[in-house]
Amino acid sequence: MDIENLExxxxxxxxxxxxxxxxxxxxxxxxxxxxxxxxxxxxSKKHDCFKCESCHKFYCYDEYSFFDEKCIYCCDVDSEDEEEF
Incomplete structure (x- = not known):
């Protein structure tokens, strides 16, 4: 696949x-x-594309937690894991 620009x-x-x-x-x-x-x-700054440090996928602003540097899906899984203990 040929990607010509950042967009x-x-x-x-x-x-x-x-x-x-x-x-x-x-x-x-x-x-x-x-x-x-x-x-x-x-x-992230110019194209609303953020890399999750946990699952290594890319998400838009609405699906990303800046505090955790993870997508909201990985944050939810982490929260569920903590509740089990």
Whole structure:
């Protein structure tokens, strides 16, 4: 798949049907000579695309917790795990 710009990349990363988002993200960073951390910052600030540090998928603002740096789905699972003890 040819991704020509960051807007296309963000759209593809947030696509639930795409199972290779990390590979796509890493390839884009490598191809465009951008550090992965820098690419994450650009995607989050300009394209509403945030990487979950837990499941390594990408989500929009409404599905992401800045405090935990995780998606709301991983935060919910963590909360359920804590309640079991």
């Amino acid at each position: 296309e990349l963000a759209k593809e990363l947030k696509n639930d049907e795409n199972s290779t988002v990390i590979a796509l993200f890493e390839e884009y960073a490598k191809t465009h000579n951008i550090k992965e951390e820098e690419l994450e910052q650009i995607l």
